Amino acid sequence: MTTAVKIQLAVATLMFAVAPWIVNAAPHEATMGLVYKIYFFHMPSAWMFMLAAIVSGVTSGRYLFTKNPKADATAVAAAELAVLFGLLALVTGPLWARKAWGVWWVWDARLTSSLMLFLIFVAYLLLRQFGGPGSEKLSAGLALFGMANVPFIYVSVNVWRTMHPKTSVVPTLPVSMGIPLWFCVTAFLLLFLALLSLRSLLERQRGRIDALYLAEDEA
Amino acid sequence: MRHLRLLLTLALLLGPAHAGAQPKPSPDEFVPLSEIPPEERIPAINLVAAAYGFVWVAVLGYVWTLGSRLKKAEDEIGRLERKAR
Numbered sequence: 001m002t003t004a005v006k007i008q009l010a011v012a013t014l015m016f017a018v019a020p021w022i023v024n025a026a027p028h029e030a031t032m033g034l035v036y037k038i039y040f041f042h043m044p045s046a047w048m049f050m051l052a053a054i055v056s057g058v059t060s061g062r063y064l065f066t067k068n069p070k071a072d073a074t075a076v077a078a079a080e081l082a083v084l085f086g087l088l089a090l091v092t093g094p095l096w097a098r099k100a101w102g103v104w105w106v107w108d109a110r111l112t113s114s115l116m117l118f119l120i121f122v123a124y125l126l127l128r129q130f131g132g133p134g135s136e137k138l139s140a141g142l143a144l145f146g147m148a149n150v151p152f153i154y155v156s157v158n159v160w161r162t163m164h165p166k167t168s169v170v171p172t173l174p175v176s177m178g179i180p181l182w183f184c185v186t187a188f189l190l191l192f193l194a195l196l197s198l199r200s201l202l203e204r205q206r207g208r209i210d211a212l213y214l215a216e217d218e219a
Numbered sequence: 220m221r222h223l224r225l226l227l228t229l230a231l232l233l234g235p236a237h238a239g240a241q242p243k244p245s246p247d248e249f250v251p252l253s254e255i256p257p258e259e260r261i262p263a264i265n266l267v268a269a270a271y272g273f274v275w276v277a278v279l280g281y282v283w284t285l286g287s288r289l290k291k292a293e294d295e296i297g298r299l300e301r302k303a304r
Contacts, residue, residue: 209292
């Protein structure tokens with residue numbers, strides 16, 4: 001583990017530990033009251049979910065054109081993080097919705113397309129696990145398909161009629177709500193970067209194990 | 220004919236009573252919070268705590284599995300390198 005990753009993990013852990021106090025200091029929202037505070041963890045999770053899908057898609061594209069194993073390792077790492085952060089967004093969202101909307105789930109454009117993206121990356125990981133030889137190319141194609149879904153998720157709330165808040169909410173937040181939000185976004189981003197480095201390292205080590213087994217067979 | 224007349228009489232007599240005993244339909248429309256029974260209301264703090272708790276547990280669980288997978292891979296590399304020498 002490099003020093004940069006250790007620093008990222010340490011700062012992210014500290015920020016996550018402090019986050020409840022910072023979130024608690026934020027004022028209550030006029031109509032939703034206390035429950036809107038789920039937003040401070042829900043939105044950064046959703047952003048990291050989309051960022052992970054983009055990283056996986058870009059590095060998969062690079063792998064398909066250059067056959068660089070490092071790009072493939074990063075793509076796998078980002079795909080796994082897309083599943084992790086997607087799960088966080090898809091669990092925290094309904095907990096907020098139950099109070100704010102009165103239902104756990106609605107099949108609107110934002111929620112459905114987010115679920116689809118999550119399932120695409122679950123399929124990616126299953127393909128990598130059980131797909132056998134050549135699955136890295138198939139899964140790279142799947143990651144590109146997943147990445148193409150991200151702009152639709154982002155603009156879905158502005159284009160289609162939905163109960164989900166629009167993208168214009170973040171720039172219009174008052175400072176007292178903006179500070180905890182950007183604090184949590186920074187914490188999630190540091191965590192994402194640290195986990196991406198560690199998971200990529202694991203994938204490269206697995207490649208090294210495969211090479212050592214091959215060398216052993218040839219000897 | 221007599222049976223039919225009897226059935227009609229019974230339907231007329233029991234129909235309104237049966238309609239009155241029908242259970243309340245499930246709400247498909249907006250119901251104000253003040254009309255929801257107390258046992259169906261979920262306090263906001265429970266949902267906020269569940270959301271933050273879930274994030275913490277999921278992240279810590281993932282970091283733990285990642286750490287154990289890394290350690291396993293390092294051990295295997297060490298074993299294979301020692302064997303190759």
